[in-house]
Amino acid sequence: MLMFEVLAIVGGKVHTLVPGAPALEAVIVVDGDRIREIGPNVRAPADARVVDARGLHVIPGLIDGFAYHDPAHDLLYTRAGVALVRDHGNELGRIFASRERADRDERLGPLLSIAGGVIDGVPPATNAAILVRTAEETSEAFTHLYEQKIDFSSFHASLTPECFRALCRAAAEKGLAVWGPRLNAVPLESALESGQRGFVFLDALLPAGRTWSEASVAEFEPNAKRLISAGGALVPMLRGYARMLEDQGDTAPELAWVGSQYESMWRAELALRREQLPQAQRGAAGAMLGKQRAVLRTLHELGVALVPGSGAPHPWLVPGEALVRELIEWQNVGIPPAACLEYATRGAAKTLGLAETRGTLEAGKLADLVLLRRDPTTDLNHLFEVEGIVLRGKLLERATLETKANELRAALATEKAVAQAPLEVPALALPEGSVLLSGRVETVGSTGRIAAERFAVVRELDETVTLCGVRRILASAGNAEALVEVRQRTKKDALTSFEVKVRNSGHEFVARGSQVGGQWRVERRFDGAFVDIQAARESIVAIDCDSVTTYLLLGHTRSPGQFPIVRMEEGLQLEVVRWDLALDDDGDHTFKTPGGLKLVGFEEYGAIQAVVEQVGSGGVQTTLMEVDLHGGPGYPLPAGKLELKRRKQPESRDGK
Secondary structure (H helix, E strand, O other): OOOOEEEEEEEEOOOOOOOOOOOOOEEEEEEEOOOEEEEOOOOOOOEEEEEEEOOOEEEEEEEEEEEOOOOOHHHHHHHOOEEEEOOOOOOHHHHHHOOHHHHHHOOOOOEEEOOOOOOEOOOEEEEOEEOOOOOOHHHHHHHHHHHHHOOOEEEEOOOOOOHHHHHHHHHHHHOOOOEEOOOOOOOOHHHHHHHOOOEOOHHHHHHOOOOOOOHHHHHHHHHHHHHHHOOOEEEEEHHHHHHHHHHOOOOOOHHHHHHHHHHHHHHHHHHHHHHHOOOHHHHHHHHHHHHHHHHHHHHHEEEEEEEOOOOOOOOOOOOOOHHHHHHHHHHHHOOOOHHHHHHHHHHHHHHHHOOOOOOOOOOEEOOOOEEEEEOOOOOHHHHHHHEEEEEEOOEEEHHHHHHHHHHHHHHHHHHHHHHOOOOOHHHOOOOOOEEEEEEEEEEEEEOOOEEEEEEEEEEEOOOEEEEEEEEEOOOOEOOOOOOEEEEEEEEEOEEEEEEEEEEEEEEEEEEEEEEEOOEEEEEEEEEEEEEEEEEEEOOOEEOOOOOOHHHHHHHHHHEEEEEEEEOOOOOOOOEEEEEEEEEEOOOOOEEEEOOOEEEEEEEOOOOEEEEEEEEEEEEEEEEEEEEOOOOOOOOOOOOHHHHHHHHHOOOOOOOO
């Protein structure tokens, strides 16, 4: 908990952000987590700790209207003066625990306004999304979140129009706002009529049927006026566009402030941009950014309710700092710095329904203050010159902030050094026979290293080919560490049986499947006790429990087209779903699944090169770390797939 004392901040030039109130020298008395008194004639109480703010400028804490909070980033937000983060969707186990006031105070982090989980369709933009396919599922998902006392509702771009309208109806019944992008299939007028009032990204106001290269700035005005008339608001995310034209460099200082998993993602995103946006195309991309900047200035002049948001921790958007850089982008397009500051404080508080407790410096409001060495209303770059923070009544002086920042940077450096070491996984128990191929893979997601797996392909004495895996899944918010053992047995490229064991929290779940009388029967046990037998009549070709053995099996046995897969959900519940395989010209595999796209590259000898699950910036990648062919050819791909891979190799070597 924060330890409170009465503070008297004296001598500073106070920017209250109260409409019409000039900046002037005043005394601010803080009692507990609230402002008790403020004004030029207020006297410091006898029992107060006096904070000498002479020569400093005092402003309200900033509001980040669009981010994805990670508790590891709390200090980064606080030291940048961000007192509230609006989280647009997160892992449910983590975000509901993080938003508790005790957690916020203990971690010295910003308060959170949360959507709980983001609601999305197929394919989901993030692996943490709540997947819905029908209006009924959408209403149920919203009701579940509402019961957890969310502050607003958020959705992603794969939501169907039917589900979108169902979400808007459900939220309206409970008096909650709906925020998200404008769906491509839903014009702005229809989105507003359905009840959406909060929009993310400037694309929301693109004229119907027009692209950024085609539309003029003037063509955005009708949609801007529609948004104003409906009482809507927009998070422009201009910095999210601008960063795409920058090469942050291989030794960028931003990398010191994020963990190894974020660093890996950020570096990969930069490498992809370097490849996909060569110098020849940067002129056109720069022209589009110039138009976006002009549109933002027009929106300001028209009076659109703009909410600054950082988008952190998307690649190269450092939590806390990225919000300040977003505001500087606004300043650079011609919006006065004082107006930009108002958008990030009083304006955001009003638009987001938070004005009762924050946004201005007034008696009775939360004591979130930023002490700056120079005036931010003349230049927003001065927001980087923090002399101190008062976070809900707790004074954090510059020396304290710098000490904590140095500790964080050192801890991250140590974590990255540790992350270079292999993630240990128990040895595999193999059936009798010849080992054709074995190795180890690691899986990394937006929140870090997720898992590692040892795998092997064994040809048994009866010519059965068994694919074995043991996967260690690291603990995450709300989930204990788990160990998953998998065996999938095939004969003549057809699945004949499987076994999955999951061990966590001292318990063991087991599912064993085999074909009996033309149907699949799956027996489940918990800690050795019989649970039930489930059945499936379809001709199952593989099981999916996030094991690399599934991709090895499918790469070897399946041709392009649809096929049934058994998805083993939590508790090893059996669910039959359909995957669709397509091959590209390089022989790489694209699996279209109910959970999104899975892109898989294979070596000729049968091991995967990598698996990328296309789930937006929160994507998951599995990479081959070790491999052993055991003196043989491995587990080679079928002839047709090998031909595709080999056809491309000469072209690649010749550079053609």
